Amino acid sequence: MIRIGEVVAVLGISADTLRYYEKIKLLPRVYRNGSGIRLYSDKDLSRLRFIRRAQRMGFSLDEIRQLLGFRENPQKAKPKVRELAYQKLAEVDLHLAELGTLRNELRLLTNLCGTSPDGCPILDKIDDKL
Amino acid sequence: MTTLIVEVMTASGCIRCKRAKALAKKVIAELDDDRLLYREVNVIEELDYAVALGLLSTPAIVLNGEFVFSSLPSAVKLRQAIFERLG
Numbered sequence: 001m002i003r004i005g006e007v008v009a010v011l012g013i014s015a016d017t018l019r020y021y022e023k024i025k026l027l028p029r030v031y032r033n034g035s036g037i038r039l040y041s042d043k044d045l046s047r048l049r050f051i052r053r054a055q056r057m058g059f060s061l062d063e064i065r066q067l068l069g070f071r072e073n074p075q076k077a078k079p080k081v082r083e084l085a086y087q088k089l090a091e092v093d094l095h096l097a098e099l100g101t102l103r104n105e106l107r108l109l110t111n112l113c114g115t116s117p118d119g120c121p122i123l124d125k126i127d128d129k130l
Numbered sequence: 131m132t133t134l135i136v137e138v139m140t141a142s143g144c145i146r147c148k149r150a151k152a153l154a155k156k157v158i159a160e161l162d163d164d165r166l167l168y169r170e171v172n173v174i175e176e177l178d179y180a181v182a183l184g185l186l187s188t189p190a191i192v193l194n195g196e197f198v199f200s201s202l203p204s205a206v207k208l209r210q211a212i213f214e215r216l217g
Binding site: 101104105107108111 | 141144173174177180181184185186187
């Protein structure tokens with residue numbers, strides 16, 4: 001169990017945001033010790049990592065809330081939530097494909113840059129786009 | 131007539147690309163087959179095509195849109211790959 005400051009350091013989510021997630025019930029009530037200090041469990045951290053990943057993918061907090069429910073209990077998910085999960089899975093796949101293309105493009109350009117004695121094709125390419 | 135397009139993937143400043151172009155031209159000239167077409171592709175100008183092929187460096191040789199050689203092949207290997215595809 002770790003304190004809120006450590007969660008901030010580990011996940012890069014601000015303390016205010018962590019308290020907000022708890023307030024809007026995106027995160028279940030976090031355990032408090034005798035002094036009322038929040039202590040986050042591994043399960044809380046796992047949930048927060050999921051929230052952070054989903055937010056980076058551009059999912060709304062409401063969508064994340066539904067997906068978290070799905071994550072907790074996939075067998076008992078309602079059809080609407082299952083449909084959302086399928087839809088988001090397709091978006092993630094598309095995102096991955098785009099990232100793969102971008103990775104390959106950058107890999108090719110960096111390789112060309114490394115072997116070119118008289119300039120860097122990446123810069124030429126960027127110049128073309130300006 | 132089934133044609134076979136031999137593409138040499140090149141980039142500016144790539145020293146071995148000159149050798150790859152010379153090799154491909156030489157092999158094509160020796161085979162003297164009307165079905166063979168030669169094309170030089172500057173990967174910076176056709177970046178999407180190069181990335182879709184999975185190209186990571188130059189020179190490379192592509193036969194009918196198939197990424198076959200990721201480095202400079204020997205004349206024998208290039209000739210053999212062409213023969214296999216011409217049937």
